[in-house]
Amino acid sequence: MADSRPDFGLTAADYGRHRAGFPAELIDRLKPYGIGVPGQDALDLGTGTGTLARLLARAGATVTGIDPSAPLLEQARRLDRAAGVRIEYHLGTAESTGLPDASYDVVTAGQCWHWFDAARATAEIRRVLRPGGQVLIAHFDWLPLPGNVVSATEALITRFNPAWTMGGSTGLHPSRLTDLATGGFTDIETFSFDVAVPYTPEAWIGRVRASAGVGAVLPPEEVAEFSERLAETIRAEHPGDVLRIPHRTWAVRAVLPDPAGPRA
Numbered sequence: 197m198a199d200s201r202p203d204f205g206l207t208a209a210d211y212g213r214h215r216a217g218f219p220a221e222l223i224d225r226l227k228p229y230g231i232g233v234p235g236q237d238a239l240d241l242g243t244g245t246g247t248l249a250r251l252l253a254r255a256g257a258t259v260t261g262i263d264p265s266a267p268l269l270e271q272a273r274r275l276d277r278a279a280g281v282r283i284e285y286h287l288g289t290a291e292s293t294g295l296p297d298a299s300y301d302v303v304t305a306g307q308c309w310h311w312f313d314a315a316r317a318t319a320e321i322r323r324v325l326r327p328g329g330q331v332l333i334a335h336f337d338w339l340p341l342p343g344n345v346v347s348a349t350e351a352l353i354t355r356f357n358p359a360w361t362m363g364g365s366t367g368l369h370p371s372r373l374t375d376l377a378t379g380g381f382t383d384i385e386t387f388s389f390d391v392a393v394p395y396t397p398e399a400w401i402g403r404v405r406a407s408a409g410v411g412a413v414l415p416p417e418e419v420a421e422f423s424e425r426l427a428e429t430i431r432a433e434h435p436g437d438v439l440r441i442p443h444r445t446w447a448v449r450a451v452l453p454d455p456a457g458p459r460a
Contacts (some may be wrong), residue, residue: 204244205267207411210402217247218306218336219391222445223255229385229449231302231330232257239300239324241290241317242308246272246283248334252304253281260295262288291316295324304332309372318379327454331381334447337367339390345400345434346441352429353409356422360409367444381450388446395439397430 223232232238234256240249243261245268253259253276261283263269269285276283288294290305290312303321305312321331340347340363350363373384395403401423405411411419430439 202408202412203265204406204408204412205265207406209271210406210411213402215245215247215403215406217245218251218334219445220251221389221391222248222334222447223251225387225389225447226332226449227255229330231304231332231449236301237299238302238304239293239295241293241303241305241321242311243272243285243306244268244308245275246285248304248306249283250276250279250281252302253283254279257302259283260300261285262290262293262295264289291320293320293324297323298326300324300329301326302330302332304334306334307336309333309335309369309375314375315379318375318381322380322452325452327452327456329452330449331376331452332447332449333369333372333376334445335367335369336443336445337365339367339442339444340364341442344442345430345439348429348433349400349404349426352422352426353404353407356418356425357409357414360413362408367446369446369448372448376448376450380453382453383451384448385450386446386448388444390442390444392440393443395441396437397427397439400430400439400441401426 226232232252232255236257238252238257238259240259240261243249243263246261249259249261261272264287266287272285303325338346340350353360376384405419405423410422
């Protein structure tokens, strides 16, 4: 039986090995906003294994990552070493980072806002942002389409974990705009784009294990049985060496108003 609260530390190895990070194109889409530029101080909330943090670091930003899971941060450090980037990590939460006031130009949250208390997280972001700084909430969601492997995967997750309610996503998250507007942010803009991520069947099974509905909540024996059933489903319904998994990148960006007015 599934626990009601996901513990991604239980599936940190799969998370670090198999979960595809945000596509590099995201940085290209952010540069016109002045996000992900050299010399910028960036804070990545709910950083997990650091996928968004590494994109910012590769672009030249000085990045700090915050996450409540020590095992995920260990995976982040390992992946950073392989990528040749340096990121400072701290244990903490989006609602209580423990970081100094007005110390960042940008605060980001990638694939994690749904785990936060939105009101407390926006208040904390306001506290740590410099006046005129920006916040970015981004998602990178698989897309269940009629007859595709994602749809079959979600049906199997629900069989093993009936309490899981995160299926059927369109990859669009309009409630985040309300969270930011309510939190006092302005100049809110959104964008999205789709990509197909190639996975081997083995990698896809590992990626799904590293999800809130499977490895982060189910007992080990049920995770193992789930993996076997998903492998059987793929062989029977989606045979082949490579699965192209449709994903949608969606982001909302907003600005913390500067009481002194626009910067010259």
